[in-house]
Amino acid sequence: MGNSQRYVRVAVNGPVRKSFIYHLSDPSVCLHPGQRLLVPFGRSRLPGFYLGEADKPAGFETRPIIETIDAESFFPAELFKLCTWMADYYFANPADCLSAALPGLFKSRRAIQYRWTGDNIAKQSSVVNQLIKPGKRLRPVDIRELRAKGGGLLEELIRTTVIIEEYGSDDSRTGKTLSGYATANRESWEDFFGSRKFRPSPFDGTQSKAELTAEGWTEHFIKLSLKQGLLVPVYEERAGGIFEFVSARDDVIDLKLTEEQQVVTVSVANRLGNGFKVFLLHGVTGSGKTLVYCHLARQVLERGQTVLVLTPEISLSGTALAYFRGFFGQTVTILHSAMTERERLESWKGIRTGRFRIVVGPRSAVFAPLDNLGLVIVDEEHDGSYKQDDPAPRFHGRDTAIMRARISNVPVLLGSASPSIESYHNARTGRYKLLHIGRRPGKASLPAVQVVDMKSQQIKGGLAFLSFPLKKKIDSCLQRGEQAILFLNRRGHSPQLKCAECGHVPKCPHCQVNLTYHKAGSKLSCHYCGFLRFNYDVCESCQSIRVLYLGAGTQKVEEEIPRLFSGATVARFDSDTASGRKNAYRILRDFSDGKYNLLLGTQMVTKGLDFSGVSLVGVLSADQGLDLPDFRATEKTFARLLQVAGRSGRTSSGGEVLIQTFYPEEQVIDDAARQDYVSFFEHEVESRRKGWYPPFCRLVNIVVSGPDERKVEQEAQIFAERLRQAAQEYGISMTLLGPAPCPFYFLRKQFRRHLLVKTKQTVKLVGMLTSWEASQARFGLSSSVKLVIDVDPDDMM
């Protein structure tokens, strides 16, 4: 052997953003980029991704690959290229990027399962006290326990086949998903629960586990009741899956394109098959962008190619989805956050095999393994949910989609009623081709918008959230038998509790932000970390019972509405009422069927909803977020106002919108009221130019966090200093701001400082960071702090 060894580069998941070199014990094996391999890593064995061949490394001995996990690579060449681009651009671990492209059921670490075999019984009893059932899976606790005993015990047990490892590349579970439980035996109910502290009533129909938990059931009681035969599990039939929530609009296929829509369609269609180009479609709300997408997609299919369509996160509402289903029936698949892992896997397989030729989904759908791509569409391209910021890779779905189109050398169409400043700037400067639709089809016209100054218009002694003009409008809307949408970007009951005697405000012990009062369950909740506190009746500081409930969230407004409007039936639509896959759909369907005449909600009501009965939209407060230290605050406010206003009068003429604000003189409010995007853009782009923000530079946000504030500050300072030096050595010109406390400087028990880099040379900067980190683990920072690097952040909170 010796010199004839074959060496390969492998990426493994985790915070180590570099590849590792192994040798193959069988040099004749054929590997493909992205193929999964099992490798020894430290004292454990991990799945990794094959990146390519390598030269014999100097300075260390390589270890051999244990085995290949999959017989082939799941990454077509173009997709592999996209993932490595993502790793390079967003300063991410290539393994994390590749993992993000695979269905959850494949996900590396969790895919490894351990099972007892029943071999070597003597050995078992010497290590584990409990009785071992052969074939039984080890629970995570068991594995942790074995690891804790140390000395390579787990490895030893694997070597002696007491335990076997399984690397599922596919799962063998039944297709059934548990949807909840039903009451099975009412007669014995009283016998069992009669003498207990916990005495639930039998219930009709199926209750999900979450619903039962809300009523006080514990895991323990559910298990006991199943054993006693009081409850039975109810499984969901998978057939149909997600589509039961998205009814196809059969009528759309016959809709004629308007002249404007036709022009746009032809412009993009002419580019099909002629290489990469970015189009930006600026179309007013309700202008029928989705219809344009469908017509284009049809032409792509006719050319024998496939289409990738990205939509913002929670578009379960699915106007877009309903259109695509109506047009393309079974050739379109949807990737959705509400899908089960199993459904995702099915969908993913169908895309690979070519059964589905159109994919509609949120940012993660950018990885859809489509072959022979012909067109990429990004709907609502300005939407913040395209940026992933929590787990790495912290990528931007829209920008990644553009890169995907570039790699496949096909056109990409971005659409929005309020394009991001970056995209519109690119269109203005000629990098993108600008297309425009200025009119709604048919008789529908843009709604009339009125701005109400809350400084003078509050009902005296009444409710702070409702002005007299809005009250009157709602009254007459309901009298006409029409529907209204009320938008309030704040969930819960009261965002602040305050002691009337000492002024004390209860805060989250982990995050130092005000706790929001939720009436249901009488609890205080932290909207950042989920911290809960029950039964806060007396001030924790002075024991006074005079606690004031300040401000208004959707819950409080919902509660006040019946008193304010006789005959109002209100549906609340926020993440508290619309959680779970069915609730959102149910609320929207009922509103659409006219069961309610008011829909009150947060962000969620602004996106893509299409109700013909709605003639009034009330924005209870336009100002939320305007005073946050966020360079995108204005842009987000404008987009939100335009979106929500667009829900009004979508089929009839004469829709109305009323915006309540404390800043009626602000440019952004005025532009939103006139629905004048170009005016808004001109002002905003000028302020970005002056402040040197994107699109005139790019941002990299670096967050240092940890439990010890002094340490965090100290390490952030050290990092800033070294970063400055390194940038100088590499000849990178940049402006470094900070370190400064993050806007939320204390979250989840962690103190946070951030550094903001403004530069035109992100690629060079990220390259520098990569080689720095490769030569010095964790950039030489103490491991008592965590470092997160976010390239092109959406916000810097």
Add this chain to the structure above:
DNA sequence: AGCACGCCGACT
């Protein structure tokens, strides 16, 4: 991320 190695304080 894990996990081992190593150098200082509270115990038998």
Add this chain to the structure above:
DNA sequence: GTCGGCGTGCTC
């Protein structure tokens, strides 16, 4: 004297 705290460094 040793058990064990968690700060530091490494994983091909």
